[in-house]
Amino acid sequence: MERGVKLDRWGYEVSTSSDSCISSINDYYYQVLTYGRNRSVILEAPLHDKDCVLANILAAHFLCSSDPCRAQLHTQAAKSHHEKATPYEKAVFDAVNYLISEDRDDDVAVELHSKLLREFPKDLGSLKRAQVLCFYMGRPDFSLALVQQVLPKNQEESYIYGMLAFPLLELGRMADAEEAAKKGFQINKQDYWAQHALCHALQYECRFREAINFMEECSPSWSSCSSFMYTHNWWHVALCYMEGHCYIRKVLEVYDHCIWKELERSDAVCAEVYLNALGLLLRVDVRGELGIFEDRLKILASNLKNHENWYIELHLDVLILWALAKTGELSKAGDLLEGLKSRHCRMSEKKKQIMQKGILLAEALYEYGRGDDKRALELLGPDFDAIDCKIIGASDEQVDVFNEVWYCMMLNTERASEAIKVIETRIKKREGLPFLWRLLERGYLMTGSPEAARAGERARILEAAYF
Incomplete structure (x- = not known):
């Protein structure tokens, strides 16, 4: 097959003459952004064009955890045709190849993705991949910086605001996160990550009935997730x-x-x-x-x-x-x-x-x-x-939940005074959580404090108010 150049979903050049190869790559992008059930569609892309660098390196990334031997074969195929790849493909190859390497440094992997996104800011598939890496690093600050880096080029793009909302949530910027999630949902009602982020924000703010109603209304659309x-x-x-x-x-x-x-x-x-x-x-x-x-x-x-x-x-x-x-x-x-x-x-x-x-x-x-x-x-x-x-x-x-386990362990080991101190501090941040008041009630009862009645009453009021 004589090689040509096709444009992918983002409008970036890919060295292939196969429409089917590009179609499979684009389908994969969609599956990634929608948390779809058919991410394995990327394995079809190299079948349509075994020499396509982008198809092979994305297939390698998909397989790297479940089937490292097959992943290595796709990596080698991508390497062997690297010189014929477009600048965009080479940038993706460099970032993904390092990401799946055995001895990677996560900070370097993030920087390689940042470099890729500076050059190709419309590539939301690579942004999602980078944000997943940041999540497992426990670095929402890195994740936010990446999405803010590409946001000017994706102002009305579907899925970008769900990806903006999540690191905002993790950094405690709940109002900003709720605003971003709502904007993403307005652009695309089927943006499941935006739905999820909005639920997070409502849940954190103890707007439990509102969160339940919203998610149950959205739930019929989740069958493809x-x-x-x-x-x-x-x-x-x-x-x-x-x-x-x-x-x-x-x-x-x-x-x-x-x-x-x-x-x-x-x-x-x-x-x-x-x-x-x-x-x-x-x-x-x-x-x-x-x-x-x-x-x-x-x-x-x-x-x-x-x-x-x-x-x-x-x-x-x-x-x-x-x-x-x-x-x-x-x-x-x-x-x-x-x-x-x-x-x-x-x-x-x-x-x-x-x-x-x-x-x-x-x-x-x-x-x-x-x-x-x-x-x-x-x-x-x-x-x-x-x-x-x-x-x-x-x-x-x-x-x-591990904080809750910790509070309970203190109460279970007769360290009620210590538990009361940390629970009271926590309640100042999330006053509307009934379970924290229940734990506080338990701690007060253990110490003989008359405050137990007040804590129990507060818990009952909150429990009844939400439902």
């Missing part, structure tokens, strides 16, 4: 229900019909479902309501004994450790924990230091799961703040 996005959106809904009076029935309903049921789909990604299922059940456990979910947790833990679900991402591993320990699978939990520690030891000194708090959190959740609150508390220390553990690959809302 990936297992993660579909179940994660419902996870947010369940968390909002959790703040109301007599919430457990609704949470159970969401778990059964909107999270666990996802596994019935032939194209479900199990690990993505397990992450949201575990995140929800841990919240239920902290609230002392796990009894009604006990059989479900045992089924989930049984599935999690499968090593195929281990070491995918640290956030999932931390939750698996809790579930295995909680259900008495201590041998399996011990194997997973030792494996994590072994992997941590083999990291570079820089990476090892960055991940240290994540490993301590993993060990603490193992101890908490098997009922040793005292040891878990020792591991987390007196100044624990879950926000410092974002490097496990979790949002502020996802890691906040």
Whole structure:
């Protein structure tokens, strides 16, 4: 086939004469931006043009975690035709090839993407890839800088405002995040990331009924979302229900019909479902309501004994450790924990230091799961703040449950005065959270404080007001 040049979705030149190759690449961009179920469409692009550098390097990135051998073949194919690639393809190749390299430095990977986006600011696929990297680095400041860098060239572009909203959320700029998410939703009602960001903002501001109504109205459109996005959106809904009076029935309903049921789909990604299922059940456990979910947790833990679900991402591993320990699978939990520690030891000194708090959190959740609150508390220390553990690959809302675990461990080990102090500080930031008032009530009761009645009444008022 005589080579020519085609323009991709962003209007950038790609060295290929295959319309089908470009079509597959564009379909992949769409799947990435919409958290679609068919991201594997990128594997069709090299079938249409085996020499296309962009097709091969994007296929390599898609495969690098699940099938590194095939990924390497695509990387080699891209390298072998590098000299025939367009400047845009070469810039993408440089950024992605380094990103999937074994000994990458995350800071360098971000800088390479920043350089790519300075030259080609319309490439929202590369922006999304870079933002995912920043998320796993726990650096929303980097993520925000990247989107602000390209925003002037994408003012009316679909998906850009959802990508702007999320780092704003993670940096605590809730009003700005809500505004950006609403703008993204106005441009494209099917922007699931903008929907998700708006829910985040409403949830943080304790506007739980508003968040539930919005997400349930949007939910019929989620059938095309990936297992993660579909179940994660419902996870947010369940968390909002959790703040109301007599919430457990609704949470159970969401778990059964909107999270666990996802596994019935032939194209479900199990690990993505397990992450949201575990995140929800841990919240239920902290609230002392796990009894009604006990059989479900045992089924989930049984599935999690499968090593195929281990070491995918640290956030999932931390939750698996809790579930295995909680259900008495201590041998399996011990194997997973030792494996994590072994992997941590083999990291570079820089990476090892960055991940240290994540490993301590993993060990603490193992101890908490098997009922040793005292040891878990020792591991987390007196100044624990879950926000410092974002490097496990979790949002502020996802890691906040570990703060709740920490508060409960202090109360469980008769350190009520310390718990009261940190809970009172937390309530000043999010006064509308009923569960924090419930924990405060518990702490006051343990110390014999007459403030317990006031805290309990405040919790009841909030619970009733939301629903």
